[in-house]
Amino acid sequence: xxxxxxxxxxxxxxxxxxxxxxxxxxxxxxxxxxxxxxxxxxxxxxxxxxxxxxxxxxx
Amino acid sequence: xxxxxxxxxxxxxxxxxxxxxxxxxxxxxxxxxxxxxxxxxxxxxxxxxxxxxxxxxxxxxxxxxxxxxxxxxxxxxxxxxxxxxxxxxxxxxxxxxxxxxxxxxxxxxxxxxxxxxxxxxxxxxxxxxxxxxxxxxxxxxxxxxxxxxxxxxxxxxxxxxxxxxxxxxxxxxxxxxxxxxxxxxxxxxxxxxxxxxxxxxxxxxxxxxxxxxxxxxxxxxxxxxxxxxxxxxxxxxxxxxxxxxxxxxxxxxxxxxxxxxxxxxxxxxxxxxxxxxxxxxxxxxxxxxxxxxxxxxxxxxxxxxxxxxxxxxxxxxxxxxxxxxxxxx
Numbered sequence: 001x002x003x004x005x006x007x008x009x010x011x012x013x014x015x016x017x018x019x020x021x022x023x024x025x026x027x028x029x030x031x032x033x034x035x036x037x038x039x040x041x042x043x044x045x046x047x048x049x050x051x052x053x054x055x056x057x058x059x
Numbered sequence: 060x061x062x063x064x065x066x067x068x069x070x071x072x073x074x075x076x077x078x079x080x081x082x083x084x085x086x087x088x089x090x091x092x093x094x095x096x097x098x099x100x101x102x103x104x105x106x107x108x109x110x111x112x113x114x115x116x117x118x119x120x121x122x123x124x125x126x127x128x129x130x131x132x133x134x135x136x137x138x139x140x141x142x143x144x145x146x147x148x149x150x151x152x153x154x155x156x157x158x159x160x161x162x163x164x165x166x167x168x169x170x171x172x173x174x175x176x177x178x179x180x181x182x183x184x185x186x187x188x189x190x191x192x193x194x195x196x197x198x199x200x201x202x203x204x205x206x207x208x209x210x211x212x213x214x215x216x217x218x219x220x221x222x223x224x225x226x227x228x229x230x231x232x233x234x235x236x237x238x239x240x241x242x243x244x245x246x247x248x249x250x251x252x253x254x255x256x257x258x259x260x261x262x263x264x265x266x267x268x269x270x271x272x273x274x275x276x277x278x279x280x281x282x283x284x285x286x287x288x289x290x291x292x293x294x295x296x297x298x299x300x301x302x303x304x305x306x307x308x309x310x311x312x313x314x315x316x317x318x319x320x321x322x323x324x325x326x327x328x329x330x331x332x333x334x335x336x337x338x339x340x341x342x343x344x345x346x347x348x349x350x351x352x353x354x355x356x357x358x359x360x361x362x363x364x365x366x367x368x369x370x371x372x373x374x375x376x377x378x379x380x381x382x383x384x385x386x387x388x
């Protein structure tokens with residue numbers, strides 16, 4: 001998922017299809033994690049955990 | 060254990076040669092066919108893997124786009140030309156399935172995926188004319204909330220599940236196919252057939268015919284387009300109703316429009332009547348609702364899905380309004 005964000009792949013909740021940089025806010029995270037293995041990938045705790053790791057990853 | 064032959068095609072000619080057996084199937088990403096095989100809905104004698112065939116996405120001389128049949132759904136959605144010139148196609152693709160499925164699923168596979176009607180999958184407990192022609196349909200008197208309101212028949216009320224195909228229908232995409240007897244090109248709108256009394260037949264493809272590419276014609280109107288999907292969950296669910304629209308305005312007059320519907324019919328539903336009703340009219344809510352009414356005049360809802368008629372009407376009007384407001388900004 002992080003790779004797709006870095007590549008600028010738009011998601012269902014991306015407003016601007018022309019955007020090269022995607023701000024990985026919680027709406028984007030939920031949409032991109034939904035269906036990733038299963039629907040529980042978009043639960044609150046998991047979304048927070050991904051946001052924390054992603055913020056610390058330096059990307 | 061299911062016994063079957065598996066071969067990986069090196070090119071289109073090799074694929075066609077390998078799929079001569081009438082029970083052979085071409086395999087793309089396998090996101091639908093493998094599920095159907097697990098459920099024994101599909102029981103092919105041989106799988107010919109065509110994921111090694113052309114996945115190229117190339118601009119054509121006329122200003123359109125040629126998309127290799129093996130291109131993954133994600134590759135199409137993220138392509139800069141698709142995003143800029145055919146935004147409804149990117150929107151439709153990213154509204155479908157999940158990221159993992161979109162990364163596996165091919166363009167040709169998306170076209171040929173089969174309905175998600177639960178009776179079709181229920182090989183042990185349900186009658187289905189699509190699965191076993193002549194057996195009857197348990198959906199018509201059953202749980203039919205997600206089924207078709209347009210184009211269905213007394214034999215079958217299943218819907219075509221694709222989001223991508225709805226955009227392709229609105230964009231006048233052309234499907235290139237090849238067989239031992241040569242090549243031909245089929246408008247996407249003519250690829251899928253209505254069920255009539257043969258719901259097991261879903262396309263005009265001949266036995267062994269291989270989809271090699273999908274072509275998007277050059278289209279000025281397509282740059283001003285979008286796709287909206289209404290579903291039970293906001294993500295990872297099939298459409299109850301979806302709408303693809305491209306709109307061209309001169310002042311407040313609709314000079315041209317493309318409109319297609321998903322989730323309501325056995326095939327991606329090009330809304331020719333709505334388009335006809337819109338051309339030359341002013342871009343007002345009354346015009347939008349009139350056009351939707353024209354398209355839905357022949358709707359035949361079932362006990363469980365009458366809500367779809369009003370939902371389709373309102374969604375068509377809302378997306379037309381959204382594009383009208385976008386054009387004024």
